[in-house]
Each structure stands twice: as C-alpha cells, then as structure tokens.
C-alpha cells in the first residue's frame with residue numbers, strides 16, 4: 001500500500017504542486033495545498049496510521065500543573081532527533097513505512113527537509129491542543145514546519161504572541177497540507193480548540209527539522 005500511496009503517479013496531483021498563499025498580517029503567509037494525496041489515498045493513509053502507530057497519552061507539566069495531554073500522540077524521527085515538548089522529553093521512534101513515504105513526498109512538495117514528525121490524534125472534538133508556538137531551541141532560529149491533516153475538519157486558530165485576540169482561523173480539512181514559515185513561530189501562536197460537535201477523529205502530522213541533530 002505504501003508504494004501506491006506515494007508513487008509518482010499518486011503524488012502528481014496538480015493541486016499537490018501548486019500551493020495557495022494564505023496571507024497573515026505582517027508575516028510571510030502560510031502555503032496551503034488543499035488536496036495532497038487525493039481523498040481515497042488519504043483515507044487509506046489515515047486508516048493505516050490509526051492502527052499502526054504506537055499512540056500514547058503522556059503527562060506534561062504546564063504552568064506547574066501536571067496532567068495527561070488532551071489527545072494521543074506519537075513522535076518519530078531519525079535516531080538523533082531528540083525533542084522536548086512542554087518539558088516532556090520525546091525520544092524518537094523509528095519511521096514507519098507510511099511516515100517515511102510521506103516525509104519524502106513533503107520534502108519534494110515543500111522544498112524543505114525534515115528529520116522528525118509529531119503525530120497527534122484528536123479522538124473527538126473534546127481533544128485539543130493549547131496555545132503555543134513551535135519555537136523550541138532544538139528547531140533552530142528558522143523552523144519551517146509542514147503540517148498535514150487527515151480526518152475530521154478542525155479549526156486551527158492564530159493569535160499574535162502576547163495577545164489574546166484570535167486574529168485568524170483556518171479550517172484544516174482531510175488531506176490538507178500547510179507550510180508554516182519561520183516568522184510564524186516567532187510572531188504568532190496557534191491552537192486547536194475544543195469543538196463539541198465534532199464526533200470523529202482527526203490526525204495531524206507536523207514534520208520538523210531538529211537542528212541540533214544535524
């Protein structure tokens with residue numbers, strides 16, 4: 001299945017190669033590929049990842065309070081791609097064939113290299129991701145982050161660092177890829193808020209380059 005999913009034929013989808021620019025005030029905008037693999041390949045990829053990744057729900061400490069992350073997650077990467085997220089050390093698990101195939105495709109499509117991926121599984125709309133920027137020192141001063149979504153459409157909200165007003169909201173849909181430029185992590189925070197009406201799962205994969213591993 002992996003071969004089919006990421007074959008040149010499969011990825012030669014016109015929309016996979018022609019991103020749209022989504023402007024953000026005062027920041028180079030995000031690039032958006034609305035349909036990367038095509039719906040049936042994306043369906044098959046989601047089904048495989050749901051059952052094959054070693055999902056877990058680790059505890060993190062945020063502002064002095066410890067509790068389980070409000071979603072499931074799985075961290076994969078090259079052996080030296082060590083990362084810490086909200087104080088939680090994440091030793092990388094090996095690339096699965098599907099994640100490795102997707103990494104190769106995203107490197108070609110976005111023109112950036114990645115050595116790790118954080119997979120997040122939002123089981124229903126009750127699972128969330130809090131406000132943050134992907135600006136940990138391990139990512140270096142200029143992190144390009146490719147974020148690929150599968151499953152239920154969820155809102156991805158954006159606010160400027162130091163402010164509470166939400167300035168933008170992007171509905172991230174099945175098979176949609178966004179590429180976040182470095183300035184976005186310097187100037188903005190993002191979150192995935194609770195959505196009570198969403199009853200089906202969403203899977204998100206953020207591909208990163210841990211620069212301390214280079």
Ligand SMILES: O=C(O)CCC(=O)C(=O)O
Nearest residue numbers: 118120129134192204206
């Ligand atoms: O699920 C999403 O779209 C956001 C994921 C995210 O912010 C992260 O992995 O840092």
